[in-house]
Amino acid sequence: MGLGAADLPLHWGKVPPWLIPIMKRMARAVIDAMLIEWGEEELLERLGNPFWFQGFSNIIGMDWDSSGSTTVVIHILKQVLEPGDGLAVLGGKGEWATAVPTELRGLGGEFDVDADALERASRLAAKVDSTLLLDGHQIYIHSMLVTRRGRWAIIQQGMNVATGFARRYHWVEPGSFVNEPHSAVAGVRGRAANVIEAGQEGTRKLLIDLLNEDPRKLVREYRVARSMLGGGIDAWLYGRSFGAVSRDLVYYQPVRNRGLRSLEALAARRPESLEEALLMGMGPAVSRALFLVADLIYGKPPSPNDPVTHPYDPFKYAYAIGGKDGVPYPIDRRTADEVIATLRSIVENAKLEEKYRRRALGSLARLSGSS
Numbered sequence: 309m310g311l312g313a314a315d316l317p318l319h320w321g322k323v324p325p326w327l328i329p330i331m332k333r334m335a336r337a338v339i340d341a342m343l344i345e346w347g348e349e350e351l352l353e354r355l356g357n358p359f360w361f362q363g364f365s366n367i368i369g370m371d372w373d374s375s376g377s378t379t380v381v382i383h384i385l386k387q388v389l390e391p392g393d394g395l396a397v398l399g400g401k402g403e404w405a406t407a408v409p410t411e412l413r414g415l416g417g418e419f420d421v422d423a424d425a426l427e428r429a430s431r432l433a434a435k436v437d438s439t440l441l442l443d444g445h446q447i448y449i450h451s452m453l454v455t456r457r458g459r460w461a462i463i464q465q466g467m468n469v470a471t472g473f474a475r476r477y478h479w480v481e482p483g484s485f486v487n488e489p490h491s492a493v494a495g496v497r498g499r500a501a502n503v504i505e506a507g508q509e510g511t512r513k514l515l516i517d518l519l520n521e522d523p524r525k526l527v528r529e530y531r532v533a534r535s536m537l538g539g540g541i542d543a544w545l546y547g548r549s550f551g552a553v554s555r556d557l558v559y560y561q562p563v564r565n566r567g568l569r570s571l572e573a574l575a576a577r578r579p580e581s582l583e584e585a586l587l588m589g590m591g592p593a594v595s596r597a598l599f600l601v602a603d604l605i606y607g608k609p610p611s612p613n614d615p616v617t618h619p620y621d622p623f624k625y626a627y628a629i630g631g632k633d634g635v636p637y638p639i640d641r642r643t644a645d646e647v648i649a650t651l652r653s654i655v656e657n658a659k660l661e662e663k664y665r666r667r668a669l670g671s672l673a674r675l676s677g678s679s
Contacts, residue, residue, distance in 0.1 A: 323376075328384075330368075332388050334367060334368040335364075335368050335385065338367065339351065339393065347394070348394035348395040348455045349459060352453055352480070356462075356478050356479065356480035361463065361476075365377040365380070365381045378463065378474070378476050379400070379401045382397060382449070385397045386400070391418065392418075394455055395453060395454070396411075396415055398412060398451060398452045399411065399451040399452050400449065401448065402449075405451075405464075406450075408450065415454070418456050419454065419456050420456065420457060422458060426454060426458070429460060429462070430452050432583060432587065433477075434447055434450055435586035435591075437464060437466065437477050439590055439595045440486060440503050440504050441501075441503075441504055441615070442502075442596065443466075443468075444468045444471070444498070444500075445466030445467060446466050446469075447464055447465070448465065448467055449465035450464040451463045459481060461478065461480045462477075462478070462479040463476065463477070485582075485583055486581075486582045487506065488504065489504060499612050499614055500611075500612065500614040501595075502610055502613055505611040505613060511602055511608045511610055518575075518598055519585060520578050521575070523572040523573075526601070529601045532605065533600045533605055534600070537604075563593050563594075563597045564593070566593075571593075573589075
Protein backbone atom coordinates (compact mmCIF):
# COMPACT_ATOMS: atom_id res chain seq x y z
CA MET A 309 0.00 0.00 0.00
CA GLY A 310 1.05 3.61 -0.28
CA LEU A 311 -0.21 7.05 0.41
CA GLY A 312 -3.63 8.63 0.73
CA ALA A 313 -4.90 12.09 1.63
CA ALA A 314 -8.09 13.73 2.82
CA ASP A 315 -8.91 17.46 2.74
CA LEU A 316 -10.67 18.93 5.78
CA PRO A 317 -11.78 22.51 6.58
CA LEU A 318 -10.18 24.30 9.50
CA HIS A 319 -12.37 24.23 12.62
CA TRP A 320 -11.70 26.31 15.72
CA GLY A 321 -12.34 25.20 19.28
CA LYS A 322 -11.34 22.31 21.49
CA VAL A 323 -12.81 18.94 22.36
CA PRO A 324 -14.88 19.42 25.57
CA PRO A 325 -13.39 17.64 28.62
CA TRP A 326 -16.45 15.43 29.09
CA LEU A 327 -16.07 14.01 25.57
CA ILE A 328 -12.45 12.85 25.95
CA PRO A 329 -13.31 9.86 28.23
CA ILE A 330 -16.03 8.75 25.79
CA MET A 331 -13.56 8.99 22.90
CA LYS A 332 -11.05 6.90 24.84
CA ARG A 333 -13.66 4.24 25.67
CA MET A 334 -14.86 4.08 22.07
CA ALA A 335 -11.34 3.96 20.66
CA ARG A 336 -10.22 1.25 23.06
CA ALA A 337 -13.30 -0.85 22.34
CA VAL A 338 -12.75 -0.66 18.58
CA ILE A 339 -9.05 -1.44 19.00
CA ASP A 340 -9.79 -4.47 21.21
CA ALA A 341 -12.25 -5.84 18.68
CA MET A 342 -9.83 -5.37 15.81
CA LEU A 343 -6.89 -6.86 17.67
CA ILE A 344 -8.99 -9.92 18.42
CA GLU A 345 -10.37 -10.33 14.91
CA TRP A 346 -7.30 -9.33 12.88
CA GLY A 347 -4.31 -8.39 15.06
CA GLU A 348 -2.07 -5.35 15.08
CA GLU A 349 -0.95 -5.73 11.46
CA GLU A 350 -4.49 -5.24 10.14
CA LEU A 351 -5.11 -2.45 12.65
CA LEU A 352 -2.08 -0.70 11.17
CA GLU A 353 -3.51 -1.17 7.66
CA ARG A 354 -6.88 0.26 8.72
CA LEU A 355 -5.43 3.33 10.41
CA GLY A 356 -3.17 3.80 7.39
CA ASN A 357 -6.23 4.05 5.13
CA PRO A 358 -7.51 7.66 4.95
CA PHE A 359 -11.15 6.64 4.72
CA TRP A 360 -11.08 4.19 7.62
CA PHE A 361 -9.13 6.69 9.70
CA GLN A 362 -11.85 9.27 9.03
CA GLY A 363 -14.52 6.73 9.90
CA PHE A 364 -12.69 5.84 13.12
CA SER A 365 -12.50 9.54 13.97
CA ASN A 366 -16.21 10.00 13.40
CA ILE A 367 -17.21 6.89 15.33
CA ILE A 368 -15.39 8.09 18.46
CA GLY A 369 -17.18 11.44 18.22
CA MET A 370 -15.14 13.94 16.19
CA ASP A 371 -16.81 16.29 13.72
CA TRP A 372 -17.61 14.81 10.34
CA ASP A 373 -15.16 17.14 8.54
CA SER A 374 -12.94 18.66 11.23
CA SER A 375 -9.26 19.26 10.51
CA GLY A 376 -8.71 18.71 14.25
CA SER A 377 -9.67 15.07 13.93
CA THR A 378 -6.10 14.13 13.03
CA THR A 379 -4.65 15.73 16.17
CA VAL A 380 -7.33 14.29 18.42
CA VAL A 381 -7.29 10.73 17.04
CA ILE A 382 -3.50 10.52 17.24
CA HIS A 383 -3.63 11.83 20.82
CA ILE A 384 -6.37 9.37 21.77
CA LEU A 385 -4.48 6.46 20.21
CA LYS A 386 -1.32 7.38 22.10
CA GLN A 387 -3.38 7.45 25.31
CA VAL A 388 -5.21 4.14 24.94
CA LEU A 389 -2.73 1.85 23.17
CA GLU A 390 -0.89 -0.38 25.62
CA PRO A 391 2.56 -2.02 25.28
CA GLY A 392 1.01 -5.47 24.92
CA ASP A 393 -1.09 -4.40 21.92
CA GLY A 394 1.91 -4.68 19.59
CA LEU A 395 1.29 -1.27 18.02
CA ALA A 396 2.92 2.05 18.98
CA VAL A 397 1.92 5.55 17.89
CA LEU A 398 4.75 8.08 17.76
CA GLY A 399 4.97 11.79 17.01
CA GLY A 400 2.02 14.12 16.74
CA LYS A 401 1.35 17.84 16.30
CA GLY A 402 3.86 20.70 16.50
CA GLU A 403 6.96 19.87 18.51
CA TRP A 404 5.76 16.26 18.87
CA ALA A 405 6.16 15.88 15.10
CA THR A 406 9.94 15.94 15.56
CA ALA A 407 9.90 13.41 18.42
CA VAL A 408 9.61 10.30 16.22
CA PRO A 409 13.37 9.43 16.24
CA THR A 410 13.56 9.69 20.03
CA GLU A 411 10.35 7.70 20.54
CA LEU A 412 11.52 5.00 18.12
CA ARG A 413 14.58 4.40 20.25
CA GLY A 414 12.44 4.29 23.37
CA LEU A 415 10.22 1.42 22.23
CA GLY A 416 10.11 -1.58 24.55
CA GLY A 417 11.95 -4.83 24.03
CA GLU A 418 8.99 -6.57 22.40
CA PHE A 419 9.34 -4.23 19.41
CA ASP A 420 11.85 -5.84 17.06
CA VAL A 421 12.47 -2.83 14.81
CA ASP A 422 15.28 -1.17 12.87
CA ALA A 423 15.06 2.32 14.35
CA ASP A 424 17.46 3.80 11.78
CA ALA A 425 15.43 2.47 8.83
CA LEU A 426 12.16 3.67 10.38
CA GLU A 427 13.61 7.11 11.05
CA ARG A 428 14.69 7.28 7.41
CA ALA A 429 11.16 6.38 6.29
CA SER A 430 9.72 9.02 8.59
CA ARG A 431 12.01 11.73 7.21
CA LEU A 432 11.40 10.75 3.58
CA ALA A 433 7.62 10.72 3.92
CA ALA A 434 7.66 14.22 5.38
CA LYS A 435 10.05 15.44 2.69
CA VAL A 436 8.12 13.95 -0.23
CA ASP A 437 4.84 15.56 0.80
CA SER A 438 6.46 18.97 1.29
CA THR A 439 9.01 18.96 -1.54
CA LEU A 440 8.20 16.60 -4.42
CA LEU A 441 4.44 17.25 -4.24
CA LEU A 442 3.92 21.02 -4.11
CA ASP A 443 0.21 21.29 -3.36
CA GLY A 444 0.17 24.42 -1.20
CA HIS A 445 0.05 22.59 2.15
CA GLN A 446 2.64 22.92 4.91
CA ILE A 447 3.13 19.87 7.12
CA TYR A 448 2.46 20.51 10.82
CA ILE A 449 1.38 17.05 12.07
CA HIS A 450 3.58 13.99 11.63
CA SER A 451 2.90 10.65 13.31
CA MET A 452 4.34 7.18 12.77
CA LEU A 453 2.62 3.90 13.66
CA VAL A 454 4.87 0.88 14.22
CA THR A 455 4.03 -2.77 14.90
CA ARG A 456 6.13 -5.05 17.06
CA ARG A 457 7.59 -6.64 13.90
CA GLY A 458 8.59 -3.30 12.41
CA ARG A 459 5.79 -2.66 9.91
CA TRP A 460 4.98 1.01 9.72
CA ALA A 461 2.47 3.62 8.63
CA ILE A 462 2.70 7.40 8.64
CA ILE A 463 -0.15 9.86 9.11
CA GLN A 464 0.68 13.49 8.56
CA GLN A 465 -1.28 16.65 7.88
CA GLY A 466 -0.57 19.93 6.12
CA MET A 467 -2.44 23.23 6.18
CA ASN A 468 -3.19 25.47 3.20
CA VAL A 469 -3.37 28.91 4.79
CA ALA A 470 -4.86 30.48 1.66
CA THR A 471 -7.85 28.12 1.46
CA GLY A 472 -8.25 27.21 5.14
CA PHE A 473 -8.21 23.49 4.31
CA ALA A 474 -6.02 20.83 5.89
CA ARG A 475 -4.88 17.79 3.95
CA ARG A 476 -4.05 14.47 5.56
CA TYR A 477 -1.50 12.11 4.04
CA HIS A 478 -1.36 8.39 4.87
CA TRP A 479 1.54 6.06 4.14
CA VAL A 480 1.71 2.28 4.59
CA GLU A 481 5.12 0.97 3.49
CA PRO A 482 5.00 2.06 -0.18
CA GLY A 483 7.13 0.23 -2.71
CA SER A 484 8.79 3.51 -3.68
CA PHE A 485 8.97 6.91 -2.06
CA VAL A 486 9.27 8.82 -5.33
CA ASN A 487 7.35 6.82 -7.93
CA GLU A 488 3.55 6.66 -7.68
CA PRO A 489 3.35 6.08 -3.91
CA HIS A 490 -0.39 6.85 -3.78
CA SER A 491 -2.92 4.10 -3.14
CA ALA A 492 -5.94 6.22 -2.20
CA VAL A 493 -6.49 9.96 -2.02
CA ALA A 494 -9.76 11.42 -0.79
CA GLY A 495 -10.54 15.11 -0.76
CA VAL A 496 -10.89 18.25 -2.82
CA ARG A 497 -9.05 18.06 -6.11
CA GLY A 498 -6.79 21.02 -6.91
CA ARG A 499 -3.61 21.69 -8.88
CA ALA A 500 -0.06 20.87 -7.92
CA ALA A 501 3.49 20.50 -9.14
CA ASN A 502 3.91 16.75 -8.88
CA VAL A 503 6.98 14.70 -9.81
CA ILE A 504 5.95 11.51 -8.00
CA GLU A 505 3.40 10.58 -10.65
CA ALA A 506 4.15 7.40 -12.60
CA GLY A 507 4.68 9.24 -15.90
CA GLN A 508 7.30 11.55 -14.41
CA GLU A 509 10.30 9.20 -14.66
CA GLY A 510 11.99 11.49 -17.19
CA THR A 511 11.53 14.57 -15.03
CA ARG A 512 12.79 12.77 -11.93
CA LYS A 513 15.92 11.63 -13.80
CA LEU A 514 16.45 15.15 -15.11
CA LEU A 515 16.29 16.59 -11.59
CA ILE A 516 19.13 14.31 -10.49
CA ASP A 517 21.10 15.15 -13.63
CA LEU A 518 20.66 18.86 -12.86
CA LEU A 519 21.89 18.33 -9.32
CA ASN A 520 25.03 16.68 -10.69
CA GLU A 521 26.09 19.51 -12.98
CA ASP A 522 28.17 22.56 -12.04
CA PRO A 523 26.25 24.30 -9.22
CA ARG A 524 26.97 27.74 -10.65
CA LYS A 525 25.65 26.65 -14.05
CA LEU A 526 22.49 25.37 -12.40
CA VAL A 527 21.87 28.71 -10.69
CA ARG A 528 22.47 30.51 -14.01
CA GLU A 529 19.91 28.25 -15.67
CA TYR A 530 17.39 29.08 -12.98
CA ARG A 531 17.92 32.81 -13.52
CA VAL A 532 17.51 32.36 -17.26
CA ALA A 533 14.26 30.46 -16.67
CA ARG A 534 12.97 33.22 -14.40
CA SER A 535 13.84 35.85 -16.98
CA MET A 536 11.87 33.91 -19.60
CA LEU A 537 8.76 34.50 -17.50
CA GLY A 538 9.41 38.24 -17.39
CA GLY A 539 6.36 40.17 -16.34
CA GLY A 540 4.01 37.79 -18.11
CA ILE A 541 3.57 35.16 -15.42
CA ASP A 542 -0.21 35.17 -15.80
CA ALA A 543 0.03 34.77 -19.56
CA TRP A 544 2.48 31.91 -19.10
CA LEU A 545 0.33 30.12 -16.54
CA TYR A 546 -2.94 30.40 -18.37
CA GLY A 547 -1.41 29.62 -21.74
CA ARG A 548 -0.13 26.25 -20.64
CA SER A 549 -1.63 23.19 -22.28
CA PHE A 550 -2.77 21.82 -18.92
CA GLY A 551 -4.91 24.90 -18.26
CA ALA A 552 -5.13 27.34 -15.39
CA VAL A 553 -2.91 26.62 -12.39
CA SER A 554 -3.08 28.56 -9.15
CA ARG A 555 0.27 30.31 -8.84
CA ASP A 556 0.37 29.92 -5.05
CA LEU A 557 0.49 26.14 -5.40
CA VAL A 558 3.37 25.57 -7.72
CA TYR A 559 6.84 26.69 -8.72
CA TYR A 560 6.50 30.17 -10.18
CA GLN A 561 7.19 31.95 -6.90
CA PRO A 562 10.67 33.51 -7.03
CA VAL A 563 13.39 31.57 -5.21
CA ARG A 564 15.30 34.02 -3.01
CA ASN A 565 19.05 34.17 -2.48
CA ARG A 566 18.96 31.81 0.48
CA GLY A 567 17.15 29.21 -1.61
CA LEU A 568 19.68 29.60 -4.41
CA ARG A 569 22.53 29.10 -1.94
CA SER A 570 20.80 25.92 -0.75
CA LEU A 571 20.49 24.81 -4.38
CA GLU A 572 24.20 25.40 -4.97
CA ALA A 573 25.15 23.59 -1.75
CA LEU A 574 23.01 20.58 -2.60
CA ALA A 575 24.34 20.37 -6.17
CA ALA A 576 27.89 20.51 -4.82
CA ARG A 577 27.19 17.28 -2.89
CA ARG A 578 26.04 15.48 -6.07
CA PRO A 579 23.23 13.25 -4.75
CA GLU A 580 22.72 9.99 -6.64
CA SER A 581 18.96 9.75 -6.14
CA LEU A 582 15.99 11.89 -5.18
CA GLU A 583 15.76 10.06 -1.86
CA GLU A 584 19.38 10.98 -1.15
CA ALA A 585 18.75 14.58 -2.19
CA LEU A 586 15.78 14.82 0.18
CA LEU A 587 17.79 13.42 3.08
CA MET A 588 20.59 15.89 2.27
CA GLY A 589 18.17 18.74 2.87
CA MET A 590 16.38 19.39 -0.42
CA GLY A 591 13.35 21.53 0.39
CA PRO A 592 10.46 23.29 -1.39
CA ALA A 593 12.54 26.30 -2.51
CA VAL A 594 15.10 24.03 -4.16
CA SER A 595 12.44 21.88 -5.81
CA ARG A 596 10.65 24.97 -7.16
CA ALA A 597 13.89 26.14 -8.76
CA LEU A 598 14.57 22.70 -10.23
CA PHE A 599 11.00 22.33 -11.50
CA LEU A 600 11.19 25.68 -13.30
CA VAL A 601 14.52 24.83 -14.95
CA ALA A 602 13.24 21.38 -15.95
CA ASP A 603 10.16 23.00 -17.49
CA LEU A 604 11.46 26.09 -19.28
CA ILE A 605 15.02 25.07 -20.16
CA TYR A 606 14.61 21.34 -20.81
CA GLY A 607 10.90 20.97 -21.62
CA LYS A 608 10.16 18.41 -18.88
CA PRO A 609 7.64 20.03 -16.50
CA PRO A 610 6.26 18.33 -13.40
CA SER A 611 2.75 17.02 -13.66
CA PRO A 612 0.00 19.50 -12.67
CA ASN A 613 -2.14 16.63 -11.35
CA ASP A 614 -3.20 16.65 -7.72
CA PRO A 615 -3.33 12.95 -6.70
CA VAL A 616 -6.94 12.98 -5.48
CA THR A 617 -9.62 10.34 -6.06
CA HIS A 618 -13.09 9.89 -4.58
CA PRO A 619 -13.72 6.14 -4.15
CA TYR A 620 -16.48 6.71 -1.58
CA ASP A 621 -17.66 9.16 1.06
CA PRO A 622 -15.32 8.89 4.06
CA PHE A 623 -17.65 11.04 6.16
CA LYS A 624 -20.62 8.67 6.32
CA TYR A 625 -19.40 7.44 9.70
CA ALA A 626 -20.27 10.86 11.15
CA TYR A 627 -23.71 9.45 11.85
CA ALA A 628 -22.42 6.88 14.33
CA ILE A 629 -22.80 8.90 17.56
CA GLY A 630 -22.75 12.55 16.43
CA GLY A 631 -19.98 15.15 16.66
CA LYS A 632 -18.63 17.55 19.26
CA ASP A 633 -19.93 20.63 17.38
CA GLY A 634 -23.36 19.10 16.97
CA VAL A 635 -22.72 18.03 13.35
CA PRO A 636 -24.67 16.14 12.12
CA TYR A 637 -26.29 16.07 15.58
CA PRO A 638 -25.11 16.32 19.23
CA ILE A 639 -23.19 13.47 20.84
CA ASP A 640 -25.51 10.62 21.81
CA ARG A 641 -23.98 9.19 24.99
CA ARG A 642 -26.44 6.31 25.13
CA THR A 643 -25.50 5.27 21.61
CA ALA A 644 -21.83 5.48 22.53
CA ASP A 645 -22.44 3.11 25.45
CA GLU A 646 -24.42 0.76 23.20
CA VAL A 647 -21.54 0.62 20.70
CA ILE A 648 -19.13 -0.24 23.50
CA ALA A 649 -21.53 -2.95 24.70
CA THR A 650 -21.75 -4.37 21.16
CA LEU A 651 -17.97 -4.52 20.93
CA ARG A 652 -17.84 -6.20 24.32
CA SER A 653 -20.21 -8.82 22.94
CA ILE A 654 -17.87 -9.33 19.97
CA VAL A 655 -15.00 -9.91 22.39
CA GLU A 656 -17.02 -12.34 24.51
CA ASN A 657 -18.03 -14.40 21.48
CA ALA A 658 -14.61 -14.42 19.84
CA LYS A 659 -12.75 -17.75 19.71
CA LEU A 660 -9.81 -16.88 21.92
CA GLU A 661 -7.61 -18.48 24.48
CA GLU A 662 -8.97 -17.61 27.88
CA LYS A 663 -6.01 -15.41 28.83
CA TYR A 664 -6.60 -13.19 25.79
CA ARG A 665 -10.35 -13.08 26.42
CA ARG A 666 -9.77 -11.98 30.03
CA ARG A 667 -7.31 -9.31 28.94
CA ALA A 668 -9.70 -7.81 26.38
CA LEU A 669 -12.74 -7.94 28.69
CA GLY A 670 -10.73 -6.44 31.51
CA SER A 671 -9.70 -3.55 29.29
CA LEU A 672 -13.32 -2.94 28.24
CA ALA A 673 -14.46 -3.12 31.88
CA ARG A 674 -11.94 -0.46 32.89
CA LEU A 675 -13.03 1.79 30.06
CA SER A 676 -16.73 1.32 30.85
CA GLY A 677 -16.06 2.38 34.39
CA SER A 678 -14.26 5.58 33.39
CA SER A 679 -16.00 8.93 33.48
